Amino acid sequence: MPELPEVETIRCDLAPELTGRRIVAVRVHKPDIVLSPTSAQRLTRALAGERIVEVSRRAKNLLFRLDSGRLLLTQVRMTGRFVLGPPLPARSELKHVAAEFDLDDGRTLYYDDVRRLGGFTLLSEGEWSVWEARLGPEPLEEDFTARLLADRLSRSRAPIKSFLLDQRRIAGIGNIYASEALHRARVDPRRTAGSLKPLEVTRLHRAIRAVLRDALAGSGTTLRDYRAVNGRSGRFQNSLRAYGREGEPCRRCRSRVRRIVQAGRSTFYCSGCQS
DNA sequence: CTTGTACCCTGACCGC
DNA sequence: TGCGGTCAGGGTACAA
16 A cells, blocks of 8 residues: 555545544445455444544554444555545546445545455454554654664564564555665665664664655655545655666666565665665 | 465556 | 566465
């Protein structure tokens, strides 16, 4: 999905529009976006009449807190997007509507998802606690310190790139910002997490926070599918220094940016200054 | 326990 | 124009 900055951008767009609104009716067009144990029928029935009291985010999860105390959890993963209408959204934004939520102000929230890898589930407070317990710290929160990162790194023999993608260790980083953070920190993505020296850990800690903050300030990165609410693109794609730049010169040292595959996913890094 | 792989799904793109 | 292969920002179940 969209990673932390993109999901946070979606949250910022939706929160002022949805907070306090009551869901009048729900239509699920693609039942496979409703994650078990919730079913499309159960979701439809349970949400009708609920008021949204808060729109929040944890890692890459978008959370709608309902006045019954339950939470509607959403993951947009690779291609999910939200559109709020009327006016009736352009057809290009609604090619694969998986669900619609009618609101008490006459508007409708559309969830569109080409690949349908994203989805919804309904959780009780307790179920959410169990879910959240599996997630690592939020990298932009104050409690994510260099010391905390150092401690977690020291326990892992995984490549640092894979470590950054593991949501149980740090929550919210995905494939783009993992490469970007390592480039900023000048750390080779093939290094073992536990092998980073104190100075490198400090650089990586700063780099993670800086790249996520900058991306958030740019409303995220739009490479192909990601859109904020109502079709807005992000702007951070113009600031990428490693991701997607295979064969191009590094902006820092002019060496070629390389692409390798780690755990089945592309990693981009500079063969010159990341070592 | 940890780490890596296959899979879910569709569409865009490339080379033939 | 069509066809097959590859790839895509994620997460999970399962294997080693």
